[in-house]
Amino acid sequence: MSDNHLSILEDAQNALAQSGRVIEALKGAIAAMKPNADLGAAIVSSGKVYEVREAAKELSIQIAPGKYLGPSQLYAFLRSTWMIMKRRDPRTHWDYHAPKQEHVDAGRMKLEERMSNAETEDGSMIVNRMTIITPKGLVYIREKITKAIEEGAIYGLIGG
Numbered sequence: 001m002s003d004n005h006l007s008i009l010e011d012a013q014n015a016l017a018q019s020g021r022v023i024e025a026l027k028g029a030i031a032a033m034k035p036n037a038d039l040g041a042a043i044v045s046s047g048k049v050y051e052v053r054e055a056a057k058e059l060s061i062q063i064a065p066g067k068y069l070g071p072s073q074l075y076a077f078l079r080s081t082w083m084i085m086k087r088r089d090p091r092t093h094w095d096y097h098a099p100k101q102e103h104v105d106a107g108r109m110k111l112e113e114r115m116s117n118a119e120t121e122d123g124s125m126i127v128n129r130m131t132i133i134t135p136k137g138l139v140y141i142r143e144k145i146t147k148a149i150e151e152g153a154i155y156g157l158i159g160g
Contacts, residue, residue, distance in 0.1 A: 073159075081157060084097040109133050
């Protein structure tokens with residue numbers, strides 16, 4: 001064999017060895033991510049829904065060393081990214097948050113109404129409205145927050 005052929009063969013063997021190392025590294029990364037993927041799949045398949053306060057705990061997103069996204073910051077993020085809007089009940093004049101229709105249609109959020117034990121001055125029952133986040137919504141919100149953190153825009157969106 002000529003020196004040129006030997007050189008090509010040696011380059012191919014080096015590339016093959018390097019590919020093997022890359023494949024092993026990727027297998028290790030996949031194995032490290034598998035528990036999170038399994039957890040995510042379990043959450044999505046469970047069908048459980050979350051109030052914003054519960055969603056903040058479930059997301060457990062670290063926005064700075066030792067600082068995690070809490071319910072107030074999650075509400076601020078959802079408002080500033082136009083996923084929810086602040087509304088006022090015309091009867092009770094209480095504020096509530098309503099998800100944008102596109103997120104309701106996509107199955108990421110819904111508006112839930114719950115009867116309260118309290119009554120208005122005229123004796124009618126009070127209806128509390130709250131934004132509910134679905135597992136699909138958790139995945140969507142996590143992606144949006146992660147992107148905002150990577151872009152360095154998170155504090156502008158949560159008011160911090």
